[in-house]
Amino acid sequence: MTETAPRPTLEAVAERAGVSRATVSRVVNGGDGVREPLVERVRRAVEELGYVPNQAARSLVTRRHDAIAVVVAEPETRVFADPFFALQLRGISKELTAHDNQLVLLLTEGRDDHARVGRYLAGGHVDGALVFSLHLDDPLPGLIQRAGVPTVFGGRPGWSDGSRDVVFVDSDNRGGARDAVRHLVNLGRTRVAHITGALDQTSAVDRLEGFRDIMGDAGPQLVVEGDFTPGGGERAMRELLERCPDVDAVFAANDLMASGALRVLRERGRRVPDDVAVIGFDDMLPVTEQTDPPLTTIRQDIEEMGRLMARLLLGTAGAASSVVLRTTLVRRASA
Amino acid sequence: MTETAPRPTLEAVAERAGVSRATVSRVVNGGDGVREPLVERVRRAVEELGYVPNQAARSLVTRRHDAIAVVVAEPETRVFADPFFALQLRGISKELTAHDNQLVLLLTEGRDDHARVGRYLAGGHVDGALVFSLHLDDPLPGLIQRAGVPTVFGGRPGWSDGSRDVVFVDSDNRGGARDAVRHLVNLGRTRVAHITGALDQTSAVDRLEGFRDIMGDAGPQLVVEGDFTPGGGERAMRELLERCPDVDAVFAANDLMASGALRVLRERGRRVPDDVAVIGFDDMLPVTEQTDPPLTTIRQDIEEMGRLMARLLLGTAGAASSVVLRTTLVRRASA
Structure with missing residues (x-):
C-alpha cells in the first residue's frame, strides 16, 4: 500500500493564512461571517497545502456528503x-x-x-x-x-x-404491453404467445397484465416464464414451440429475450415475421437493430x-x- | 423520497434489553467484557428493534468501514x-x-x-x-x-x-509483447506492424518497448498509435495500409483493437492470416473466439x-x- 505524507492539518492552514483555527473552520465549512480578503487568504492556503477537510467529522455535523x-x-x-x-x-x-x-x-x-x-x-x-x-x-x-x-x-x-x-x-409497462399485443392482433395473428420476465419483479407482472388485458385468460399454455436474459428467451421459445407448434406471434417482455427467441425460431426454420411475428420491449440499441430481422419493440426511455x-x-x-x-x-x- | 420511521436509538435498545447504554455500546462495537447472557439479550433487542449503529460516529473511533x-x-x-x-x-x-x-x-x-x-x-x-x-x-x-x-x-x-x-x-506487458512479435517473426513475416494502445498508459508503453526489443527502431512507419478501442483499431489499420500496403503482420496492443483491424482487413480483401497475420493482447473471451478468423493473442489473467x-x-x-x-x-x- 502507498505510504502517504502526513495530511496537512487545520492548524497548518491557519498558520499559513495568518488567521485563527476558527476562521479556517468557518471558511472550509462554507459558513458566513468571514470577510472576503480573509476568505481569499484561507482558500489560497488550503490550495497550497493540499488541505482536505475531515469530511467524516464534518459530515456528522452537516450531514452532507455530496x-x-x-x-x-x-x-x-x-x-x-x-x-x-x-x-x-x-x-x-x-x-x-x-x-x-x-x-x-x-x-x-x-x-x-x-x-x-x-x-x-x-x-x-x-x-x-x-x-x-x-x-x-x-x-x-x-x-x-x-x-x-x-x-x-x-x-x-x-x-x-x-x-x-x-x-x-x-414506465407504463401495462399500457406498453397492451400496445404490443394489440399490434400483433391487428396483424391478424390469432395464436399470440407471451414470454414473461422474472415474475418476482413488478415490471414483468405489469407486462403480463397488459398481455391479458388484450388476450384474456384464453390459452395459459401460451404464457411461458422467462427471466429477462437472452438464454431465458431461448429456453422459453423452445418450450413454446413444443407446447404450441402453430404459434404465430410472440410478445417477449424485453428485447434480450426476444433476441434469444429469434435465434431459436431461425434454428427451427421458422420465418420471421411470415410464420411467427416477434415483438420485444425496451428498444435496447444496438440489440434491436442488429437482430435478424430487426426487432419491432416497445420503446421506453431508460x-x-x-x-x-x-x-x-x-x-x-x-x-x-x-x-x-x-x-x-x-x-x-x-x- | 421515502419517509422513514425514526431510527431506533441506542437508548431504546438499552431499555428493551434491560441493560445500560454503556453495555449496549460495548456489545455493538464488538468489545469484550460483557457476560454472554447480557450479550445475547442485547443482540435480541438489536434485532427486534432493527437497530443500526451509527457507523459514521463509530468509524471515527475505529476507522474501519469494511x-x-x-x-x-x-x-x-x-x-x-x-x-x-x-x-x-x-x-x-x-x-x-x-x-x-x-x-x-x-x-x-x-x-x-x-x-x-x-x-x-x-x-x-x-x-x-x-x-x-x-x-x-x-x-x-x-x-x-x-x-x-x-x-x-x-x-x-x-x-x-x-x-x-x-x-x-x-502483467508482464513487455515480455508478452516480445512473445507476440517473436511469434510473427517465426512465421516468416518481415513487415511486422504495431498498433499501440493509448501511449499515456504504461501498459501501452511497455508493449511498444517489447515490440521494439524484437524489431528494433527500423520502420517507424510501421508503428501507429491506437487507443485500446475497436474503433481505434480500425482507424490505425487503415492508416497502416496506406503507409505500408505490403504489411504482412500486425501486433495490436489489445484484442478489441485487433478485432477492429480484422474488420478493416476483410473490407479491403486481405486474407488473414495468409496475406496479413494478426495477433492481439488480453485473450478477452468471447471476443477472441468470435472474430473471423479466431484471434491468436497473448493471454493475461485479468x-x-x-x-x-x-x-x-x-x-x-x-x-x-x-x-x-x-x-x-x-x-x-x-x-
Missing part, C-alpha cells in the same frame, strides 16, 4: 452483462455529475450481500440512494428504511400501494428514467412524487 | 463498454465479498470529476482504494495520496520507480489481477509488495 449510492439488486455479473443497467446508470451519472454529486455504485455478488449494503447505507456515507431491479422477497427495502436514507426506486416496488411515501420512476430518479432524489424535479413514463411502439421488420 | 473504493480512471461509458473492466471488477468483487467488504465503485463522467473522487476518498467512507487505468497526466494519484487511504494500483503507475512505497499488480489487487489491499496476500503476472501465447487461426 454522494449518492446506486444499488442494483442483481449480482455484479448481471449488472455488467445487461445493457439496461448501463443505460440507466448513464442517465444517473450525467445528472449527479451536473450537480457535483459523487455516484457511489454498491456492487454485490448477490442477495446474501444485501445486509452489508444496508450497513453501508446506514453508515453515513451518502445523502441518498437510487435502487433498482428489486425482486419481491428482497430484504433490501426494509434495510434501506432502517438505514434512514432518502431513496428513489427505479420501477414500482411491489409493496407500494400508491401512497406518496414511496417515490419511484417507472436513460431518461435514470436521469429522473436522480432529479427526484436531489430535489431538482420539483415536488418529489413518483413518475410513470409513456412508452411508444417502434416498428421494424420482425412484426 | 468498504473498499474502486476507481477506474475512465468515463463511466468506457467502464461499461470495455469488458476488460468488468473482468477486473469480477475478480475484485469475489475477493472483497469473501472478506465481507463492500465494493464501492466510484463512477465519473471523466477526468474533471477526479477532484470529487479525491474528496470522497478523503471523507472517511472507505478503508482503502483500488485504482486502475491511470493515464500519465491524471491528478488522481496526487489526490489519493492527500486523501491518505491505502491504495493498490492496477497496472504500474507511470511515476513508480520500483521502490516499495507504491503497490501495484501488473480477473486474477483484480483478485490479487484486493488481496494485497486487504493484507491477505502476505507482505504487500507489487506483483507482475506472466503472460502466455494462445494460438488460434489469425497468426
Whole structure:
C-alpha cells in the first residue's frame, strides 16, 4: 500500500493564512461571517497545502456528503452483462455529475450481500440512494428504511400501494404491453404467445397484465416464464414451440429475450415475421437493430428514467412524487 | 423520497434489553467484557428493534468501514463498454465479498470529476482504494495520496520507480509483447506492424518497448498509435495500409483493437492470416473466439489481477509488495 505524507492539518492552514483555527473552520465549512480578503487568504492556503477537510467529522455535523449510492439488486455479473443497467446508470451519472454529486455504485455478488449494503447505507456515507431491479422477497427495502436514507426506486416496488411515501420512476409497462399485443392482433395473428420476465419483479407482472388485458385468460399454455436474459428467451421459445407448434406471434417482455427467441425460431426454420411475428420491449440499441430481422419493440426511455430518479432524489424535479413514463411502439421488420 | 420511521436509538435498545447504554455500546462495537447472557439479550433487542449503529460516529473511533473504493480512471461509458473492466471488477468483487467488504465503485463522467473522487476518498467512507487505468497526466494519484487511504494500483503507475512505497499488480506487458512479435517473426513475416494502445498508459508503453526489443527502431512507419478501442483499431489499420500496403503482420496492443483491424482487413480483401497475420493482447473471451478468423493473442489473467489487487489491499496476500503476472501465447487461426 502507498505510504502517504502526513495530511496537512487545520492548524497548518491557519498558520499559513495568518488567521485563527476558527476562521479556517468557518471558511472550509462554507459558513458566513468571514470577510472576503480573509476568505481569499484561507482558500489560497488550503490550495497550497493540499488541505482536505475531515469530511467524516464534518459530515456528522452537516450531514452532507455530496454522494449518492446506486444499488442494483442483481449480482455484479448481471449488472455488467445487461445493457439496461448501463443505460440507466448513464442517465444517473450525467445528472449527479451536473450537480457535483459523487455516484457511489454498491456492487454485490448477490442477495446474501444485501445486509452489508444496508450497513453501508446506514453508515453515513451518502445523502441518498437510487435502487433498482428489486425482486419481491428482497430484504433490501426494509434495510434501506432502517438505514434512514432518502431513496428513489427505479420501477414500482411491489409493496407500494400508491401512497406518496414511496417515490419511484417507472414506465407504463401495462399500457406498453397492451400496445404490443394489440399490434400483433391487428396483424391478424390469432395464436399470440407471451414470454414473461422474472415474475418476482413488478415490471414483468405489469407486462403480463397488459398481455391479458388484450388476450384474456384464453390459452395459459401460451404464457411461458422467462427471466429477462437472452438464454431465458431461448429456453422459453423452445418450450413454446413444443407446447404450441402453430404459434404465430410472440410478445417477449424485453428485447434480450426476444433476441434469444429469434435465434431459436431461425434454428427451427421458422420465418420471421411470415410464420411467427416477434415483438420485444425496451428498444435496447444496438440489440434491436442488429437482430435478424430487426426487432419491432416497445420503446421506453431508460436513460431518461435514470436521469429522473436522480432529479427526484436531489430535489431538482420539483415536488418529489413518483413518475410513470409513456412508452411508444417502434416498428421494424420482425412484426 | 421515502419517509422513514425514526431510527431506533441506542437508548431504546438499552431499555428493551434491560441493560445500560454503556453495555449496549460495548456489545455493538464488538468489545469484550460483557457476560454472554447480557450479550445475547442485547443482540435480541438489536434485532427486534432493527437497530443500526451509527457507523459514521463509530468509524471515527475505529476507522474501519469494511468498504473498499474502486476507481477506474475512465468515463463511466468506457467502464461499461470495455469488458476488460468488468473482468477486473469480477475478480475484485469475489475477493472483497469473501472478506465481507463492500465494493464501492466510484463512477465519473471523466477526468474533471477526479477532484470529487479525491474528496470522497478523503471523507472517511472507505478503508482503502483500488485504482486502475491511470493515464500519465491524471491528478488522481496526487489526490489519493492527500486523501491518505491505502491504495493498490492496477497496472504500474507511470511515476513508480520500483521502490516499495507504491503497490501495484501488473502483467508482464513487455515480455508478452516480445512473445507476440517473436511469434510473427517465426512465421516468416518481415513487415511486422504495431498498433499501440493509448501511449499515456504504461501498459501501452511497455508493449511498444517489447515490440521494439524484437524489431528494433527500423520502420517507424510501421508503428501507429491506437487507443485500446475497436474503433481505434480500425482507424490505425487503415492508416497502416496506406503507409505500408505490403504489411504482412500486425501486433495490436489489445484484442478489441485487433478485432477492429480484422474488420478493416476483410473490407479491403486481405486474407488473414495468409496475406496479413494478426495477433492481439488480453485473450478477452468471447471476443477472441468470435472474430473471423479466431484471434491468436497473448493471454493475461485479468480477473486474477483484480483478485490479487484486493488481496494485497486487504493484507491477505502476505507482505504487500507489487506483483507482475506472466503472460502466455494462445494460438488460434489469425497468426
